[in-house]
Amino acid sequence: MPVSGLFRMRTEYAQTSHAIPSRRASLGCNSGAVLATEERRVDRYVAEGAVGRVARFYRCAAESCTEAAIPVHYKHTVFAFLTCFIFASHLPERLAPGHFDYIGHSHQVFHVCGIVGTHFQLEAITMDMAGRHGRLLPVTTLLPSSLQTLGSMGIGAAGSLAVIALCSTALRFIPEPLQREKLHGH
Template structure:
């Protein structure tokens, strides 16, 4: 029977180590909440509440943008907008998966890992979506990488990103610094790879009078992307003042906000580039087929779900993990 009584919040010393966050001392939800308690907690001020809403609300904004563009663009007949459609779908998926992961991560220690497995799978899809769109829009005769190299690698990097993310969760308690370094690397290198065409284009405009209106938007997206990585890696500001930013203003909340703003600028830049370069792409490049866009996403999704299944079964069948969970 659904209970409307909100769970009592705990301190950092009252929860297992896997739930503890550096510099966050108060506001933890009980580590064995029911699904109903997790849902009700989104309306209670905890150290996860802002994390949940900063990704849940943008999900509907991106969905609204997708529906508006679906009616404005000819997705059925214009194959050159298919990569953008794939990208927009992943923009809706990754914040929703993150919001759900933060919501239900306190059901148990194992559930916490599985929730973030799905979170990382969604990030893998987003990495693939933006790589399809970025390389297709920015390819030109000056770019050093060939089209065939891009098509070959567009699945590889998101897959490695996702696999590394899952692997780093297992040494999270025993080697937190090593785990954090792996996680940061897993976020950083797909972004750097996907952004090579953008960096090359920005380099061409350095020191020159630029007439393209989209270039400042690319700069804004790049700034917020690096802010996102910096905040995630440094745990600022709560690292400098533990306990002061437990509920509002800690690094993971800022990480979410910067990531969403960066995605917004990235989306706006892609829309402008797609409009401006459409006729040029019609002449210079073959359109990506349905299998190269939606097919790639489906393959990546199947791989992700398969990995989630394997690691989840492994997680729930580890006697050592079960004993450690009972002790904590």
């Protein structure tokens, strides 16, 4: 692969890897603090799932989908959709109210599916990195320095703190909810 192609791939990866956490943070801010409705939270999980798969779908379209990690990516996708479905439907307690108050509540099942999905995601990423290591990091390429690594971490931390500050500032302008007594005239 020519050097320009390798540089383009690294640049696209860097842009995607920095965009995903910032988008997730902004989605979390919008849905949790400002728009705290059930529908917005479901939209957030769907958007996170779509954003997390953009790079994989791009590689399938640009190259081929015959890599060994593809079945693991499918498992991750299934668990991501299952997580969103369980979160939105409140199963199984909707089918048998009172029977799943302590064990088997949808929130618990939601977290278990999310953890298993994250396991498959990390496994797929590890397989992708191992399979593409030779093409993405030739022997002649120098590794990033400590200063470059710490600089990237600092930029990421600063971006996260900026999102937290923005969300915290937005909370000041949200009116307090009315008390029940004020609503009912008591």
